[in-house]
Amino acid sequence: MAVTIKDVAKRAGVNPSTVSRAIRNHATISDKTKEKVKKAMQELGYRQNSAAQMLASGKAGAIGVIFPPVENKSDQPFFMKILTSINEEARDKKITVAIASAHSNEALLSQVQVMYQEKRVDGFIMLYTAQDDAVRDYLLSDKIPFVVIGTPSDRANEITSVDNDNHLLGAEAVQYLVSLGHKKLAFVTNTELGEVYQERYFGFYEKARSLGLTPSLVNSEKKLTIRDVTGLVIMDDILAIKVIQELSEQGISVPDQVSVISFNNSFFASLIHPYLTTFDINVVQLGHRSVQKLAHLLDYPDDFREKVTVPFELKVRESTKAV
Amino acid sequence: MAVTIKDVAKRAGVNPSTVSRAIRNHATISDKTKEKVKKAMQELGYRQNSAAQMLASGKAGAIGVIFPPVENKSDQPFFMKILTSINEEARDKKITVAIASAHSNEALLSQVQVMYQEKRVDGFIMLYTAQDDAVRDYLLSDKIPFVVIGTPSDRANEITSVDNDNHLLGAEAVQYLVSLGHKKLAFVTNTELGEVYQERYFGFYEKARSLGLTPSLVNSEKKLTIRDVTGLVIMDDILAIKVIQELSEQGISVPDQVSVISFNNSFFASLIHPYLTTFDINVVQLGHRSVQKLAHLLDYPDDFREKVTVPFELKVRESTKAV
DNA sequence: CTGAAAGCGCTTACAG
DNA sequence: CTGAAAGCGCTTACAG
Incomplete structure (x- = not known):
């Protein structure tokens, strides 16, 4: 049999209800009693029975x-x-x-x-x-x-x-690329659904416009053509890896001809070269x-x-x- | 208040203990009673309280x-x-x-x-x-x-x-490469610890030897040199991707010059080309x-x-x- | 500050 | 085949 609150009570010389209160650190219980109870608990190796606690308290924990x-x-x-x-x-x-x-x-x-x-x-x-x-x-x-x-x-x-603030994330991506001297930017996505896309893209778009640029949107589901773009903001790391490979097949090298920045900083970001410049979203x-x-x-x-x-x-x- | 076993009992006109037995499908309860109880449960939208059940039965579920x-x-x-x-x-x-x-x-x-x-x-x-x-x-x-x-x-x-039978997995990898005509095989790993490695490698080794081949072992932590090997068995998909990239940097193309077979059939296997030939371990x-x-x-x-x-x-x- | 008692909603011998 | 009762191990008003 496991040791119960009763055993602890007996050992500490108090009532089971006092033990319960001591465990839950009730303000009304004196420090001295709490000490006694804690000691008895340790000596006996007491452990709460979660089922009993749940049933009595109505909380699952x-x-x-x-x-x-x-x-x-x-x-x-x-x-x-x-x-x-x-x-x-x-x-x-x-x-x-x-x-x-x-x-x-x-x-x-x-x-x-x-x-x-x-x-x-x-x-x-x-x-x-x-x-x-x-x-x-x-x-x-x-x-x-x-x-x-x-x-x-x-x-x-x-x-x-x-x-995260996905809108700001999109804007910061633009900011960074621009700080590197890029002026022709595109946002690459494989979905145009969802809040994440919406926010990141609008953040990207508005920031680029506010800097006087004319950014474009590329859906990677279609054939990837980037013309004279030199800075790519890509929805996530996995897509970035795929896009980089596709560019490489077209004879376009990242980062020499095109810079790529993506989001998530997942395991994929450091899987193969070029390792990705990406935003860590602080999971x-x-x-x-x-x-x-x-x-x-x-x-x-x-x-x-x-x-x-x-x-x-x-x-x-x-x-x-x-x- | 949630509906309890008592409510169901009242509605069905039986004792709570009978409801409990009916729910747990006791053999001793008559089908007629079980029907009554089931009906009452549905009408009332009864749901077991897991805490009570755990406490009474001693099982957590x-x-x-x-x-x-x-x-x-x-x-x-x-x-x-x-x-x-x-x-x-x-x-x-x-x-x-x-x-x-x-x-x-x-x-x-x-x-x-x-x-x-x-x-x-x-x-x-x-x-x-x-x-x-x-x-x-x-x-x-x-x-x-x-x-x-x-x-x-x-x-x-x-x-x-x-x-899985990792020993057999290693052997089957050899089998498949040999069926494609490969004779110079190597096993590539980034760890020489653990049962998985041991089993897969020994399966690989023994099978290759039994077919009269002289297989080699390559630790990918060191510089990757594969000499005249044309068939690589690689510990897992992620490592396979990295090895393929490294070979590509050395001007060696997969699968044209070297065939690669790996294990797990994870997401990585179909991430970038060449998509991997790999064993699905049936997770x-x-x-x-x-x-x-x-x-x-x-x-x-x-x-x-x-x-x-x-x-x-x-x-x-x-x-x-x-x- | 602490105790005694009721109750949470089940299960399970025990009886019949 | 079913009922009545005890008990699982806690919590929490209620009293003092």
Whole structure:
């Protein structure tokens, strides 16, 4: 039999309720008693029974991390990285992390519902955003605490979110290329959907225009033609690698003829030469902050929703060069 | 207030204990009663309270997935993939998946201990193997049910494990290259540690010798010189990409002058040309089988430990060519 | 500042 | 085949 709060109480010569209060560091318990209890706990090797605690308190002490309902999560190092940093922060707060992940929207929704209704978790961190997402709508309509990592495409004022400033990211990319002397710039993307694209591209576009340039937009799904452009801002590292290879096949060398700057600073950035000049989006902070925000929401469910912005950092490597 | 087993009992006109038995599909409950209970449950939207169930039954209904105590988990698509497939199978079995992940051995061990001692999980799946690993030793000495994905380097007979046949994998790589007419083969690795390397290399070596060849071993940490070799077997996709790039810088073209075959069939295999000929190690099956094995162990803790082997499949792409 | 008691929502011998 | 009761190990008003 595991040692319970009763055993500790007996050993410390107090009532079980006092032990409970001492453990939770109640202000009303005297320091002397807390000491006695702590000592007894250590001597007996006491450990809370989470089930009992959950049942009595109505709190799970756990949060769920919701992955996007897509097949290829493993292609993006982002997900493992963010999961690791979420887990790190959660551990410090004595919160357990559980996983919700499925291939379809329906399966994902049902998993999230079950987790919550069975009281296995107190709230969620969503790792994706999507228009009219059923999971998000469920969380919202049932007033379940959650935070999203990323920028909600709608109902943003009802949602607490943690993200980089993607607009600024786009602008800073322009800034850096211009500082290297580049004047003909293009933004390369393989998708024109989503907040991330929107923000990064508009940041890029507006900054370039404000500097008197006439930037262009290239969709990499079509044949890649860059004419006299010398500075490329590319949606993410993976796409950057592919674009660099395609340019190389066209006899165009990066960075000698064209400079490339991308986003994420993932593992791909230092996989093959030229190593990428890319923005580190600070995934560790994204994870930590999201846990902090969720923990806060759990304690104060009626607080205002808010948007948290995490700083980024440019990593200069081999894919950019002054003209 | 959420609806409880009592509410269901009242509605169905039976005792709460009967509802409990009906839910768990006890053989002693009549079909008629089960029907009544099921109907009442649906009408009321009943959902089990996991905390109460855990407390009363002593079972957590959850398993922990233990990640290796390293920084760069996110570089390997394997981890996200295996986590997804574990979660998939667990969901089907109504098991929740929780995460244990840390940067140091000590932190990881303590997280695992807390999870188990607080009864948050019933057992674990370890995603790595290492000699004299403290986590594994703890699980073993406290007789905690667990399965490892991979091949234990020692105490293998005390551990249930799920893995590919790495020895066969090495041999099959030789087989395929030889079938294309290659006779001068080399095995390329960046580590000479670990079961995976050992098995794959010995499989490679023995097969090559048995075919009358004199294979060589190349450590990619040193300068890459392959002389007259035309067939390369490379430890994993990432290393293969790097080696191909290095060869290309030396003016050696893959697959025209040298064929390359690697392992894992990760995202990297189809990232840039030449796309890799590589073995798919069937991560989905690895995940599913490990959950099945663990679930079995949970029910029959005294069953023999065993090793489960999951089949693999060769994916032929662009990096290999007949001589 | 602390104790005694009720209760959280299940499961599971025990009885019949 | 089903019911009544005890108990799992905590938390938290309520009292003092």
